[in-house]
Amino acid sequence: xxxxxxxxxxxxxxxxxxxxxVLGVVGGLIGVFVMQRDMAxxxxxxxxxxxxxxxxxxxxxxxxxxxxxxxxxxxxxxIGLLGARARDRNSIIGVLxxxxxxxxxxxxxxxxxxxxxxxxxxxGQIVSVDFEQLGLLVGIxxxxxAALLVIWRPLSFDSLDTEVAxxxxxxxxxxALVFMVLLGLTVAVSVQVIGALxxxxxxVTPAASxxxxxxxxxxxxVLAMIFGLVSAVGGILIALGGSxxxxxxxxxxxxxxxVVCRLIEWRRQRSHARVKVAA
Amino acid sequence: MTPALQITQGxxxxxxxxLWRELDxxxxxxxxxxxxxSNGSGKTSLxxxxxxxxxxxxxxxxxDGMPARRGNRAVGYIPQQKLVxxxxxxxxxxxxxxxxxxxxxxxxxxxxxxxxxxxxLLESVGATAxxxxxxxxxxxxxxxRLRVAQAIAADPVLLLCDEPLASLDLNxxxxxxxxxxxxxxxxxxxxxxVTHDINPVLGMVDRILYLAEGHFTVGTPDEVLxxxxxxxxxxxxxxxxxxxGRIFVAGAPDHAHHQGExx
Numbered sequence: 001x002x003x004x005x006x007x008x009x010x011x012x013x014x015x016x017x018x019x020x021x022v023l024g025v026v027g028g029l030i031g032v033f034v035m036q037r038d039m040a041x042x043x044x045x046x047x048x049x050x051x052x053x054x055x056x057x058x059x060x061x062x063x064x065x066x067x068x069x070x071x072x073x074x075x076x077x078x079i080g081l082l083g084a085r086a087r088d089r090n091s092i093i094g095v096l097x098x099x100x101x102x103x104x105x106x107x108x109x110x111x112x113x114x115x116x117x118x119x120x121x122x123x124g125q126i127v128s129v130d131f132e133q134l135g136l137l138v139g140i141x142x143x144x145x146a147a148l149l150v151i152w153r154p155l156s157f158d159s160l161d162t163e164v165a166x167x168x169x170x171x172x173x174x175x176a177l178v179f180m181v182l183l184g185l186t187v188a189v190s191v192q193v194i195g196a197l198x199x200x201x202x203x204v205t206p207a208a209s210x211x212x213x214x215x216x217x218x219x220x221x222v223l224a225m226i227f228g229l230v231s232a233v234g235g236i237l238i239a240l241g242g243s244x245x246x247x248x249x250x251x252x253x254x255x256x257x258x259v260v261c262r263l264i265e266w267r268r269q270r271s272h273a274r275v276k277v278a279a
Numbered sequence: 280m281t282p283a284l285q286i287t288q289g290x291x292x293x294x295x296x297x298l299w300r301e302l303d304x305x306x307x308x309x310x311x312x313x314x315x316x317s318n319g320s321g322k323t324s325l326x327x328x329x330x331x332x333x334x335x336x337x338x339x340x341x342x343d344g345m346p347a348r349r350g351n352r353a354v355g356y357i358p359q360q361k362l363v364x365x366x367x368x369x370x371x372x373x374x375x376x377x378x379x380x381x382x383x384x385x386x387x388x389x390x391x392x393x394x395x396x397x398x399x400l401l402e403s404v405g406a407t408a409x410x411x412x413x414x415x416x417x418x419x420x421x422x423x424r425l426r427v428a429q430a431i432a433a434d435p436v437l438l439l440c441d442e443p444l445a446s447l448d449l450n451x452x453x454x455x456x457x458x459x460x461x462x463x464x465x466x467x468x469x470x471x472x473v474t475h476d477i478n479p480v481l482g483m484v485d486r487i488l489y490l491a492e493g494h495f496t497v498g499t500p501d502e503v504l505x506x507x508x509x510x511x512x513x514x515x516x517x518x519x520x521x522x523x524g525r526i527f528v529a530g531a532p533d534h535a536h537h538q539g540e541x542x
Contacts, residue, residue: 032368035366036368149387150386151384152386152387153380153383153384153387156387157381157382160367160374160377161358163358164356164358164426164429164430165381167330167332167354167439168350168356168382169349169350169351169382170350170381170382210368214368215367216368217368
């Protein structure tokens with residue numbers, strides 16, 4: 001494919017690139033709290049129910065994004081209400097996850113059409129999402145972004161030390177529920193872009209990478225957003241040039257960034273150790 | 280002068296059991312009150328009630344003349360030392376900043392004035408040297424100094440401390456206790472200090488509230504920490520031993536233990 005054809009293609013998918021970019025940013029940002037609140041497993045659990053919701057919507061012939069959001073929110077609410085403690089939470093997620101995935105597979109099996117959507121829901125399909133739904137995805141991401149900024153400080157406080165935050169008047173329980181809703185929305189968007197099975201690549205890996213190289217409350221979210229953006233947009237742009245799906249590119253870039261961040265951390269620790277020995 | 284803390288005819292139960300009742304307590308500004316008692320005697324519940332997180336069964340609590348309520352800026356709170364996970368994206372400075380504006384919603388921008396305030400707080404607890412290191416890499420004593428700075432950020436009238444010295448070594452205990460003592464002397468902050476070991480703060484304590492078996496007694500350390508007083512309080516022989524300037528209470532039944540026996 002020559003460059004001219006590539007740019008023609010790019011024109012066609014620019015809305016998808018935009019959606020990927022916005023999700024990369026939001027995923028990186030919310031990932032910082034996913035890590036701090038130890039909720040990577042919850043993200044995975046929510047994504048499977050989101051998949052079930054999307055598959056149900058496909059079967060019923062209604063808006064797939066709406067189905068995905070509904071599934072996400074139900075999962076987020078269940079985990080948020082029943083799983084205040086980490087142990088309870090993990091067992092609830094462990095129970096929900098296969099149930100959601102199984103339901104989703106059932107709905108897909110019942111679905112008579114032959115649609116790219118079928119496996120797209122599990123492994124990503126952004127270029128097959130129509131323009132209207134892309135608008136919905138971007139809109140949701142922007143809402144999540146704004147809400148995260150507003151609750152950023154109290155949520156940081158609560159994530160660090162719930163006891164003291166509550167003593168200072170932070171509404172811990174309400175915040176936890178709001179966070180679960182925001183997480184559910186972000187997961188629903190991610191399912192459309194990268195697929196239910198690969199959501200963690202945009203919601204956990206970028207923040208986990210950033211935390212390897214910094215502890216600054218400003219630098220970590222900024223880096224996580226950049227990592228998410230680079231992974232999502234980079235993956236879409238590279239995939240355009242070939243015939244392979246988008247998701248493996250996104251997951252590989254995001255993983256590569258993580259490896260590089262670990263190497264940087266390792267080198268720093270080694271040089272610190274040398275300084276200490278020298279001193 | 281308005282008392283920093285005033286409890287009138289307070290009563291609190293837990294699971295059908297009375298922790299304490301008819302509790303009258305007045306703590307004046309700058310006073311250091313230690314709260315002693317066995318596990319399950321209602322020490323932590325008392326703090327929760329003062330923080331406005333748990334309503335009393337009867338009676339009232341007033342802080343600086345106002346009824347106790349959640350999120351009261353007049354109350355500072357220092358929790359038990361629990362180590363922050365490595366990989367937490369916060370530095371020492373940020374922990375203190377949360378004490379200044381962590382409860383506020385809105386775009387998270389810390390103003391220049393707030394940053395200056397945080398710098399002064401860090402200086403006042405001697406934490407400036409490690410203020411920019413990730414909290415997860417700091418020692419327990421260093422983290423606890425930062426928590427003191429966080430708790431006094433809003434210039435509270437009353438400082439509540441829940442076993443703040445637990446799991447620190449003796450030197451760190453003395454340093455952290457010293458910071459709290461310094462604060463109340465210089466700023467007239469009243470201190471309510473829950474502890475299972477009176478010794479690290481023995482030289483600082485003005486009065487002791489001793490909770491046991493649904494009863495309590497209040498007085499100076501010399502009035503309260505006596506074999507006959509604690510024996511009467513517990514209703515079982517308890518001996519107070521003094522050795523090398525330290526005080527030990529022997530034979531006090533632990534409530535958790537007590538329940539275990541009943542089962």
